[in-house]
Amino acid sequence: MESRIAPEILDLIIDEAEESTPTLCSLSLVSRQCAFRARRYIFEHVHLGCPEGTSPRDGEKQSLRLRDFLELVKANEPLAACVQSLCIRMASFWGVERFEDDETFIENLPPLLRCLPSLTSIRTTAPENGDVYDWPEVPTPVKSAIAECCSRPSIRKVAFAGFWSLPFELLLASPGLESMDLALVSPPGAAKAVLDPAVIQGCTQLSELVLSEASNIIRPILLANPNAISSLKSLQMVVVNPDEWDTYQCILRVCHASLQNLTLRRCRYESAIKGGVPVLRAVKHLEFMINAVHSWSRMYIYEREDGREILDLKSLLSQHGTKDLNVLESLTLQVCLRTGGPFNHEQRFAILQGTDAWGAVDDYLCSGTNRRFGVNLNFEIVVHTDRVDPHDKIEVTKQLSEGAATILAQTAKAGRLSTSVAILTGYEDARRGESW
Incomplete structure (x- = not known):
């Protein structure tokens, strides 16, 4: 009816x-x-990974899902036109000896990609999170189908995670490319890789770049044609060693005039403290992550005696010119806490006890010419248990929210501080991590 x-x-x-x-x-x-x-x-976003509750290594179930989805879009042609984003996990190819065994995946992926005329984004990930795979070992029909898809003028975003020897041509093939997301990837030849400038001539409109342990593949692109990222508006990068910090600085030197959103996720600060970055005049949104240390008894971020991590954060803020960014609208400090111990509302967080170190950060945020930008202090707690008591969630959220107003007292008093608390179980965190 x-x-x-x-x-x-x-x-x-x-x-x-x-x-x-x-x-x-x-x-x-x-x-x-x-x-x-x-x-x-x-059907706008389709994830051809493994079904919920199954192992990422269960390639057979993934292959059957792929086959069933192909049959669905063949029988319902309008559905195929709805698919704009596709994520493919190579779970079928876990171990070299299994390459030729999964005929279902090899036979069905190429025709499926040809059936999706409206694709604007394609993501390809290795068999399992954190694992790295050799791209040349992927079966030729699968590589060819993905390469053809990446070269379409309609493709706006490409993403690869967990592949060695990834060809530059695969990343730069689409003339309409706007976004690139790379995690745990390296080019052929790794550190010695050299990119022919002719390969990158058509790719000059990148506006978004996400990098995690991918310096070896982005550095040759910068050398071959810096104009490829000269219009970059959004950058998210993980920096864990001096080489990656150098690459980060090189990227900023090229796009400092256009960059509006900057997210720096890092595991170590010491390499950053040794050198500055170009003046960032156009940045509206800054985000920095503070990672926690694992503890079986309590959650903490730094040794309370010295507060070094937080003092290093102040140095990092000053290098990025936070006080002088007149167009800055928001600064987000993402505090990530993990623990393997019991979780309850009686827990006390060491991060809330380092008031001297946080006081230096608070003073810095309330000085300078721009005192209008909002400060977001976001706590994310990953608890390695299957279930969290709702009462404990409420009490811990209250404790962290009230504590935030104490460690950043001046910012809170000026009405510029907002706080959020997310508490995830280990299962929820693992599910979220499936997309790298």
């Missing part, structure tokens, strides 16, 4: 529910018009 609600109202309702797949599935049953509009969102 056709709905009596005006089509325009139904469209607005469906648009509002775009991020809730269960709600979209229910709305798709209202009418044909609702089904068409809801499916645009349901």
Whole structure:
């Protein structure tokens, strides 16, 4: 039966529910018009990884999912046009001896990619999180199909995670490329890799770059054609050694005039303290991450006696010219805490006890010419248990929120501080990490 609600109202309702797949599935049953509009969102992002609750190494189940999805889009052609983003995990090729065994994956991936005319984003990841795989060992039909897909003019984003010897041509093939996301990848020849400038001539519109242990592959691109990132607006990078810090500085020197969003995720600060960065005049949003130390008995970030991590944070802020960024709108400090011990509301966090070190940061944030930008202090706690008591969540959230107003007292008094607390179980954290 056709709905009596005006089509325009139904469209607005469906648009509002775009991020809730269960709600979209229910709305798709209202009418044909609702089904068409809801499916645009349901099938917009497709993850051809392993089903929830199965091991990433279970390649057979993934291959069957891929085959079933191909049959679905062949039988329902309008669905194929809805798919804009596709993520492929190479779970079928765990171990060299299994390459030729998974005929289902090898036979079905190429025709599936050809069936998806509206793709704007493609992501390819190694068999398992944190594992690195040799790209030349991937079966030729699979490599060729992915290469063809990456070269389409409609492709705006490419992402690869966990591959050695990844060809530059694969990353730079699309003339419409705007975003590149690379994690644990290296080019052929690794540190000695050299890129022919001709390969990068058509790729000059990159506006977003995400890098995690990928300096070896981005450095030759910078040398061959710095203009490839001269219009960069968003940069997210993990820096864990001096070489990556040097690459980070090189990137900023090229795009400092256009960069608006900067996220620096790092495990060590000492390499950053040795050198500065160019003046960043256009940055509106800055984000820095502070990583915790594992402890079986309590959660802490630094030794309370010296507060070195927090003092290093102040140095990092000063290098990025926080006081002089007149257009800065927000500064986010992402505090990541992990523990393997019991989690309850009686826990006390050492981060809230280092008030002297935080006081130096607070003084810095409240000085300078720009005192308008908001400061977000976001706590993320990963608890390695299957379940967290709701009461404990409430009490810990309250403790951290109140503590934030103590360690950054001046910023809080000026009304510029906001705090959030996210508490995840180990399972929730692992599920989130499936996309690298």
